[in-house]
Amino acid sequence: MHSNGHIHDNGTGFEPILLILFSLVIVIYIAAVVISNRRYKKWPLYRTFFWILGTICAASAIIGPLANRAHMDFTAHMVGHLLLGMIAPILLVLAAPITLALRTLDVQSARRLSKFLKSWPLRILSHPITASALNIGGLWILYTTGLYGLMHQNALLHALVHFHVFIAGYLFTASMIYMDPAPHRFSYMFRAIVFTISLAGHDILSKYIFAHPPSGVTKEQAENGGMLMYYAGDAIDVALICILCYKWFKATRPKGSLAM
Incomplete structure (x- = not known):
């Protein structure tokens, strides 16, 4: 795959800034935990661990050796x-x-946040069907059109694509497993159906990539990338399925019969 030198060479100038931003995201979360622990019962330590690990995963996809290699290697x-x-x-x-x-x-800021969560734009974006369309549909557009090649020629487009991939992935996950307050909730059955369709769309796309390399990608790299997307993607989805099924199981159990 041919890499655009401008993005690859000069994009590293933003890495220190991005590293600071990702570090701030972790620091702010930890600071919020400290404040919360002073007012209420202790915030679960595993949630802080998930936040730190999740931030590191996101950062490693945008800055560092893996991100730099991604400009030249589709895998x-x-x-x-x-x-x-x-x-x-x-x-x-x-x-x-x-x-x-x-x-x-x-209290006032919390009320504003609560009001935002109930707003109609967020209601549309957090709908399982909308979130699934943004997530899987966006990937189909990225890999079956010339967008993949274009994003490596334009730094702004490159950043926007990565932003979309993350936000769409977050909205989709949040719409499947309600870990935070969700004013507009849907049944487990409905979410399971949408998830199944989304999973099929992801798997079909991985096979399409295997047979039809994206713009600027060699056949060998497309095959490796397609297989990785299929098998690793399914493994990650299994984890999400387990969480969804566990919460579904808890919701159908009599109260007090299953500990958190």
Whole structure:
């Protein structure tokens, strides 16, 4: 695959800034935990661990050796996709950042956040069908059109694609497993159906990539990337399925019969 030198060579100038931003994301979360612990019962340590690990996964897909190699190696790019669009969103959703924010903010700010969660734009974006379309549909557009080649020729487009991959992955995950307050909830059956269709769309796309390399990608790299997307993607989805089924099981159990 041919890499655009401008993005590859000069993009590293932003790495220190991005590293600081990712570090701030971790620091702010930990600071919120400290404040929350002073007011309420202790915030679960595993949620902080999920947040730190999720942030590291997202950062490694954007800055560092893997991100630099992704400009030249489609397999490395696919590893980045799995980290940024699948693993990081699951970990960050499990960290329940909205719940932590509501515990940390003052009453007025918490009310504004709660009002935002109930707003119609967020209701549309957080709908399982919308979130699935943004997530899987966006990937189909990326890999079956000339967008993949174009993003390596334009730094702004490159950043926007990565932003979309992460946000779409987060919205999809959050719409499947409600770890934070969700004013507009859907049944487990409905979410399971949408998830199954989404999983099929992801698997079909991985096979399409295997047979039809994206713009600028060699056949060998497309085959390796497609297989990685298929098998690793399914493994990650199994984890999400387990979480969804566990929460579904808990919801159908009599109260008090199953500990958290």
